[in-house]
Amino acid sequence: MTTSQPGVSDPPVSSAVARLRLGERTWAGLSLRDRIDLLDALSASTWQHAEEWVDIACGIKGLAADSPLVGEEWISGPYAMLSGIGALSQSLTALLEDRSPLDGFVLSSAPGDRTAIQVLPHTVFDRLLLHGFSAEVWSQPGVSAGELRDSAGLAQRRPAETGGVGVVLGAGNVLSIAPLDTLYELFAHNRVVLLKLNPLTDPMLPVFEQIFARFIQPGLVEIVTGGVDVGQAAVNHPDIGHVHITGSVRSHDAIVFGPGADGAARRERAEPLLTKPISSELGGVCPTIVVPGRWSARDLAYQAEHVVTQKLHNNGYNCVASQVVVISSDWAQKDEFLAALRVAFANAPSRMPYYPGSEDRRAKAVADHPGAERRADRVLLTDLADKDVAFTEEYFGPVLAVAQVPGQGARFLTAAVEFANEQLTGTLGANIVVHPRTLRQLGSGFDEIVADLRYGTIGINAWTAVGYLTARATWGAFPGHPIHDAQSGIGVVHNAVLLDHTERTVVHGPFRPFPRSVVRGEFTLAPRPPWFVTNRTAARTGRRLAEFAAAPSWGKLPAIFLSALRG
Template identity: 60%
Template sequence: MSAVDAALEDLSEGEGNWGRLTLAERRALLERMHALTATHAQEWVTAAASIKGLAPDSSLLGEEWLSGPYSFLGGLGTVAHSLAALETGNSPLADAEFGNAPGGRTTVSVLPLNTFERLLLSGFSAQVWLKPGINGATAQRTAGLAQLDPTRTAGIGVVLGAGNISSIAPLDALYELIAFNRVVALKLNPIMDPLLPVFEKILAPLVEIGALRLLSGGADVGTYLVNHDRVDHVHMTGSSITHDAIVFGSGPDGVARKAANDPILTKEISSELGGVSPTIVLPGEWSRADILFQAEHIATQRLHNSGYNCIASQVVVLSSEWKQRDEFIAALRAALDRAPARAPYYPGSDKRVSDATAYYPTAERLGDGGGRVLITDLNPGEYAPLLQTEYFAPVMGVIELPYSGAAFAAKAAQTANEEFVGTLGINIIGTPRTLKELGEKFDTMLADLRYGTIAVNAWTGIGFLTAAATWGAYPGHTIDDVQSGIGIVHNALLIDGAERTVVRGPFRPLPRSLFKGEMSISPKPPWFVTNKTAASTGKLLTAFAGAPSWGKLPAIFVSALRG
């Protein structure tokens, strides 16, 4: 483990270098990385495509553009903006739009933040809800986190990167450096090793001053690293099983230590883990076009990155009294069946699919080769494994509740809180008319849901893509009952006291949105797995994020409309 020892020795010295940098110098580093990311974006996407077995002409490359360099560019740019505000003695939230939410909560608008976002994400919005009792003035005063005192560093943090979404590892390292003033040993998941040469290039400014070291290797390297005496904090993205193995150890002894809450890890750990993400469909009067579009929407929530997402929707919650229930399930089945074929690149995927079909013998195998699973027509007594097992594979189920209207909304929220494992994200789909009829009861539903990101007529993945939004589990978990993790990341406005993020989107795409009175000109989003121009749109959006300009907008709009 000499490479690990050497890296940590370098970081011990680099901590001093990092602590001596002014806010302006830190911002300059981020701006250099921003330029390097734009320069090497194609190389990034090519490496990610090789990992996931995507052909050079696949429309699914749009996923790699948006969840790779585009996401990192957004994070770098928004954090640099926050540092610029702090440089001049202002709060990153000085110009923020504040609002109110049930339970004495204050909200902070984090999307859109500028005119470009209003145009490119027309009809989409996001608000960070602060914990009850924190008002706007307090939020403005405390925004900045560790950058309020940049000379006060906090040692070495280990970041264990994820093996699914390629921007997670660099974004998490960025948050450790900025939010906590910790220099970082970033260990990539072995699946992501082909991206190491790209990350070495774009993260070079941090490596040069000793604030970051990149490491690779298997579980033995990770174990040695997190338990090293020089390490002060651990952050990981992955599964709760991996978390428990790190904190309590593996095997029967680990199980016993977890039961006794007797960890072997002697330092603090934060985490972003998965769970069983529900999508609640509120019954209402839907047109045939509404049903087809939302079926594609929910299929995307499951099949984006082939289901290897910590917030991939696994269970659709329907009202058994909804008169369009059968029509919607048929449309969902068709959308899952005809989505583009892709290789099951993530280890163990085939076994998890087989486990699901073995438990549910009536499960339908869909798509080319039958690699996708849809489970319907279940009795309540059969729900448990579907609600308690994160399959992390293209497996989707449907459960039904015998309620309608406001009673269904309340019962669906209760079910999501009490019976589903994990609290990372939840989606809610409903017509504007249905949401208006529910009124305050819908606001109460949102407040009652214990999830870190709630998406209304959108996918929680938009919360991930929104740099200024918070990302992580609902607060309150502990190491012995970690659920979807502890702490948050992203949060590029450096908000203190955040509780959750609520994302909203248009129920209908252009042009039906305008015909029905929705204030949105967004066509089918480029993250839909059925979007034919997702790759070209994602590439154009990434180039725009690298160097925004009005002249780049027409090409983006044309590509998006063709999708």
């Protein structure tokens, strides 16, 4: 580890990169078996330090030790990391045994000449722990199942052919992002990694050093801390061949084109200062489309909690937090749903606004909307204009907006998809909430309309963050953004099956929780999910899920089920 010192140029970066250049040779010489052993050690050390990880995360975010919200840190932290390590290890094991990492997966056709790979459920444990949830990765149009099988494994198909030294500029909001991005650079692209932590997460440095000790010692990973000067030195170092960033599009553009008016002018001319390859995950204004139907009072209340979770999980400091709820102006139950949404929004637990600039962004939302409704420490916007600023400005905090478009059924859904594609900034994640009866009425036309929705992850009766937590799914923006209009970013991460030619992940979940789901004809045993902000046992369930991901076993399932049902 190296840390910047005031008045010193960039010796932390230079010395770290020098070690990584030597480490690249070591990485090239490691067999698949060696790499699997490294992943096994990483899993063990992650679980060994998981409690410390969560304690530090709660300190950063101001969460009380006895708060159910601690579950967010267990699930989006150690659980996500451990799941990713385990799935990646299985892909390398397949390659070691001269199999495709796609062997054993169910492949089918998807609309628009795409191939779908079912990545959830994949194991019997998936079927039990996430009963009622599923996820598919869709290929780009025209890519066959055979092409996907032949290319799965990416750089690990030729492990001796390394990809140089890359820098990962870590995120400051979700603490598994930086280590998972580091793993993706190592294994998908065969690059050794300089990880620059976001200053907000600097307290995590001792934990990450211990977790990655087996990677740091031979020079496969280096971790540095510091301010903007260290990040600039890393990005511009001549021996850094690739840059990966998680953050805002403003941060991306400042790095690629330079800050201020000069940088904006270069962006308009598509003349980047940074000419190295860059990948990114940049967030955006994510929608939740609520398809009109005939809902019970309990359905209205539950889905209002669902939408509020999509906004207020981590206090809205998620790149995939829902910002604009799209409802039908013709829905007979529109006012009932909005009333339920206001109740759920007001009753959600209060949070410390730990992320820098949060108060200013919230104040700007209020200033931009004279009719803004203040609910405790959060803001609800229902007085939106045509081409409202809420459609293009990512507030990245506890601000939720409601937009209305006309129509019922397929007409509404088509209009809502067009609205999301054309008026909202970003293409990271979009959610659709639809009653099972309405889904049946829409038939195959539903999938055709969803195929038109240009987002990297689409959640249907499930928050798109389930895609983030699904290690075998892809995570990133819809493909095709140029460097001067990056929207929600370029490229994907996670993708533990190491798939090529992917376009999106589509997640499905149950409309109702167990036991009401079974009573109303949905065959799903999933209770209220532990990531809901209203879940009373989220902390206990989250810890047990992480423990299970570290070492899956049948004996751990009963305690998880019991805790989840009590939530």
